[in-house]
Amino acid sequence: MNNWRLLEVLAAHWLGLMLLGAPAQAELLQPGDARLRHDIQLLADAGIIDAPVTGWPLFLTGVRMDRADRDGLDPAMLAALNRIFPAREPHESVRLQVFVGAGDQPQGLRDFNDVLREEGKLGARFAWEGGRFALDLQASWVSDPADGRESRLDGSYAGVALGNWFVAASATERWWSPGWESSLALSNNARPIPAISVQRREARPTSIRWLRWLGPWTTQVMIGQLESERDVPDARFFGWRFGFRPTPKLEIGLTRTAQWCGEGRPCDFGTFADLLLGKDNRGQNVSSEEEPGNQLAGWDLRYSFNALSRPWAFYTQWIGEDEQNGLPSAHLATLGLETWRSLESLGGSYRAHFEYSETTCSAITDSDPNFGCAYNHGIYRDGYRYRGRAIGHTIDGDGVMASLGGLWVTEAGHTWQLQLRRIEINRSDHPRNSVSPVRQERYGLEFLHVHRFAAGELTLGLSAESRELVVGGEESDETRAFVEWRWLLSGGY
Numbered sequence: 001m002n003n004w005r006l007l008e009v010l011a012a013h014w015l016g017l018m019l020l021g022a023p024a025q026a027e028l029l030q031p032g033d034a035r036l037r038h039d040i041q042l043l044a045d046a047g048i049i050d051a052p053v054t055g056w057p058l059f060l061t062g063v064r065m066d067r068a069d070r071d072g073l074d075p076a077m078l079a080a081l082n083r084i085f086p087a088r089e090p091h092e093s094v095r096l097q098v099f100v101g102a103g104d105q106p107q108g109l110r111d112f113n114d115v116l117r118e119e120g121k122l123g124a125r126f127a128w129e130g131g132r133f134a135l136d137l138q139a140s141w142v143s144d145p146a147d148g149r150e151s152r153l154d155g156s157y158a159g160v161a162l163g164n165w166f167v168a169a170s171a172t173e174r175w176w177s178p179g180w181e182s183s184l185a186l187s188n189n190a191r192p193i194p195a196i197s198v199q200r201r202e203a204r205p206t207s208i209r210w211l212r213w214l215g216p217w218t219t220q221v222m223i224g225q226l227e228s229e230r231d232v233p234d235a236r237f238f239g240w241r242f243g244f245r246p247t248p249k250l251e252i253g254l255t256r257t258a259q260w261c262g263e264g265r266p267c268d269f270g271t272f273a274d275l276l277l278g279k280d281n282r283g284q285n286v287s288s289e290e291e292p293g294n295q296l297a298g299w300d301l302r303y304s305f306n307a308l309s310r311p312w313a314f315y316t317q318w319i320g321e322d323e324q325n326g327l328p329s330a331h332l333a334t335l336g337l338e339t340w341r342s343l344e345s346l347g348g349s350y351r352a353h354f355e356y357s358e359t360t361c362s363a364i365t366d367s368d369p370n371f372g373c374a375y376n377h378g379i380y381r382d383g384y385r386y387r388g389r390a391i392g393h394t395i396d397g398d399g400v401m402a403s404l405g406g407l408w409v410t411e412a413g414h415t416w417q418l419q420l421r422r423i424e425i426n427r428s429d430h431p432r433n434s435v436s437p438v439r440q441e442r443y444g445l446e447f448l449h450v451h452r453f454a455a456g457e458l459t460l461g462l463s464a465e466s467r468e469l470v471v472g473g474e475e476s477d478e479t480r481a482f483v484e485w486r487w488l489l490s491g492g493y
Contacts, residue, residue, distance in 0.1 A: 027129040030155060031057065048077075052216065052251050054177060054302060055253055059166070096490045098123070098124050099485065100121065101116045102484075103120075104482070112175060118143055122141050123139055136158075146387075154173070155171065166198070171192045174186050177334070184298070185296055186257055186392065187393065190386040191387050193224035193225070200217075213246055214244040222237070230382045232264065233263040241256075251302045253299065258295030272292070275293050301315065302314070313339075315336045316333070318334075334356070338352065349408075352404075371398050375392060385434055396426065396433045400424040404419070415449065442466065443466045444466075448461045456487045
């Protein structure tokens with residue numbers, strides 16, 4: 001689906017929705033702002049927010065603060081609450097923004113932050129939310145794009161709230177993971193996939209007695225369209241996430257994604273039903289011609305606790321590339337630990353994390369890992385990728401990444417972020433790896449600063465990386481710098 005076709009779908013969807021009525025907040029919070037995520041997680045760990053918050057995009061209506069006592073909050077937490085729910089609520093007004101960015105090199109590996117994909121970017125945003133309707137139109141032009149698409153509508157959506165559900169035509173970023181560095185199943189590493197999506201807005205506990213243990217829960221489903229310039233043109237993308245909080249300290253997420261349909265492939269309802277039921281492995285009464293698709297499935301959790309007189313959270317994600325006895329197998333895995341605290345004397349709050357990821361099938365659970373398995377497929381030979389980048393983890397398949405990161409947010413909302421990484425890229429020398437066709441070892445240091453003004457936001461980024469080819473020993477060093485300015489013409493952030 002090209003940009004003009006997506007714009008037509010958004011416009012038609014929006015005009016159709018205007019025939020309906022009844023008020024209900026309907027604004028999505030998309031991933032890309034580490035400060036916003038820190039603020040929301042800070043309030044969730046304090047018990048002020050009770051909704052699951054590790055599956056983005058999120059809803060403001062899903063961020064409930066009925067237990068918040070503003071008088072009892074420390075300054076950093078009160079500042080976080082005011083940034084999410086300002087006294088003069090801007091989310092029901094028209095928001096106009098203009099943004100421009102430039103860098104000396106395209107950004108390679110990506111984390112939660114929405115940073116420049118190309119060397120230059122110019123764009124504008126029009127967002128409006130009123131009653132049950134929401135429209136967020138983001139149009140941009142980029143220089144020398146890797147996928148040849150200079151004009152983009154990334155980040156746009158048009159939708160309507162129907163009761164406690166939100167139906168949208170969208171090209172929004174997604175992040176389904178408690179990790180800070182990337183997500184094994186669905187991250188913002190690749191450009192957003194145009195999709196029709198359905199999402200639960202408010203994470204109310206169920207009234208069904210034997211399911212009350214789930215606590216507040218939410219879910220989102222998407223059916224997207226992949227590009228036509230691939231080995232199986234116009235394949236579709238299916239994603240489903242279910243998140244719940246059985247206790248205030250524990251959040252669990254269940255995820256399934258799949259590539260299916262496309263030119264020359266079965267695309268009927270029965271094929272989709274077989275995919276949902278897991279009947280997609282050749283040799284199990286399924287031929288290669290009937291195989292429904294290429295899917296991933298798994299789970300993640302985040303558990304918070306107190307130790308050594310400070311708060312901590314352990315998080316992990318396990319995504320299976322295969323199926324055995326009806327359950328995901330051949331897992332990719334992420335393990336992480338984070339801590340945070342408000343420092344009233346310094347006028348802000350911080351968060352630090354350590355994260356380790358393996359994107360080789362069975363690398364952690366088996367002494368004989370399956371190289372060449374992750375994000376690759378015999379029928380969908382372009383693999384689990386969209387427009388040249390992995391849909392899952394930013395390092396693509398058969399990699400290892402260990403990272404240490406820190407974030408400092410002032411009460412005024414200014415942000416400083418520093419990350420140190422050691423990475424092994426493409427340990428199998430797989431030719432379709434989107435980062436490098438041969439094995440590399442990398443060490444990287446990345447700095448990001450976001451400064452807020454009354455009329456906008458300035459982002460500065462610096463990074464340095466050392467690379468070495470495992471075979472041949474060739475070494476190289478690379479530095480990057482970029483700057484981005486967002487000019488706020490009306491409304492809030």
